[in-house]
Amino acid sequence: MKDKVFFNILMFSVISFFLISLIILPRSFSGEWYFSPIMLQIGRIEIRWYGVLIALSILLATFIAEKEAKKEKIDEDDLFTAVSLGIIFGILGARLYYVIFNFDYFSGNLFAIFKIWQGGLAIHGAILAAFLVVFLYTKIKKNCSFTFLQGLDLFTFVLPLAQSIGRWGNFFNHEAYGAPTNLPWKMYIAPQDRMIGYESYEYFHPTFFYESAWNLVVFLILFYFIRNKRKSYGEVTALYLILYSIGRIPIESLRTDSLYLGNFRVAILISIILIILGIGLFFYLRKKRKNFEIKE
Template identity: 45%
Template sequence: MLLAFRFQSPGPIMFEIGPVSIRWYGFLIASAVLIGVTLSQYLAKRRNINPDLIGDLAIWLIIAAIPSARLYYVIFQWQEYAQRPGDILAIWKGGIAIHGAIIGGTLAAMIFARLNKISVWQLLDLVVPALALGQAIGRWGNFFNSEAFGKPTDLPWKLYIPPSNRPPQYLDYEYFHPTFLYESIWNLLVFLLLMYIFFWGLKHRERLKVGTIALVYFVAYSIGRFWIEGLRIDSLMFGPLKMAQMVSLTLILLSSIALVWVYWFRRSLPDVVPSSD
């Protein structure tokens, strides 16, 4: 069958140089950051915004987003990390949450925008396409780590998980939904949508409002994440509820209201400085 794929990770190690191991997870995250900064700087030029500003913002985002993503993950997996606190900082082993990165990155962007007297929504419009592309790349780190997979499946496309990585209740199952692939493809589609809106906006500047690209990202990404999270068996939980689904629904609701506010009521979004809309 054309759609018959059997995925199996070759392992988390990309290559080794003496005692130093280069892991796929770290390599993919670093690549996503580099590609993302380059892309956002290109988009800034097209919007007549100083690309050096994006380079400075990237430092803020890295400092804020990665620790926030890790902290978010550790908080909701505290029972596990309380037993091995030495792994709390071992981010190269996997275990970051994009919603934590979004929270930390957004707060950092707000402070940066305030200090530089620029609309935070203008900055987010330049950053979120790169974020979506970076997520599409970074999800393959989950593949190499054999983590963040879905429920058992016998579909033609499936992911083999070694016994050491299977939850105890699924030890008798070999194949699982490749949710890393689902989300990677979804994020790539979101990226293409955002890029289309961006370039459409260059020709229709008076019709594309500041903040639209960021809001569309929050809605589009969250729709896919809500569905995909329903397939996963390793979700971060808040009591009986899947945290990622709760956050996704909140983002969809708030962003949809904001889009109505901007286009139906023709009002500007709240900002750290007045936008040039």
């Protein structure tokens, strides 16, 4: 009964998300409404939409992970310690990853490294950092109530929901948009927010919305899978790596602000690697199920 109520609340949230999108996006994409990145300003203190949405995404993801952790009889202290460390080092990893691939800019603007509220977090850096935190926590913590793969499943199970919400921070920052387009759902970008080389264009692909919608779909798939189809710990993680990366590749190919390694988009290269790793991990876990099977 509790699962049914929880699922109904979740579906209500998803439907509300799309209804709000239908109200806001048409006027915003046409240029009739153009939101400020600043949600509230008190004196010199600025509260930005980007930071608020990132915080909201973390809180909601943690709440859902906690519900699943209780079903798996994971100790609450273990969960929140791991979550706290994961959040801290995930944000640091996301920023460090972004800074490394934009080092030419940040080397001459060192103070800008700390202005994460203005954007500039790379999800692949957050994933790598969080994976490392979970691994170290399960190895160092004596009698940890969850295994490495079990912890990763809880993290990757809710991660796409957090990503889906967090992408709206890009919307309010007027960043992470795609190439110019004249499609019916084109998004207006004001001159001051256009990338160098695109000053003469007005409308662009709303790639933030493409990824937000795709991440929401991935979350719903993983939600169903972890409750009904998972046979071994780690399978949810494998599916996340595959599904998220499949969506990221075409979306990234449209972006105007990609991080590059030589002539290659870093996110696409990483996504291809993650798809291969995810497929390999999934079949390995199914083959070695007895070593990683779910504890009832």
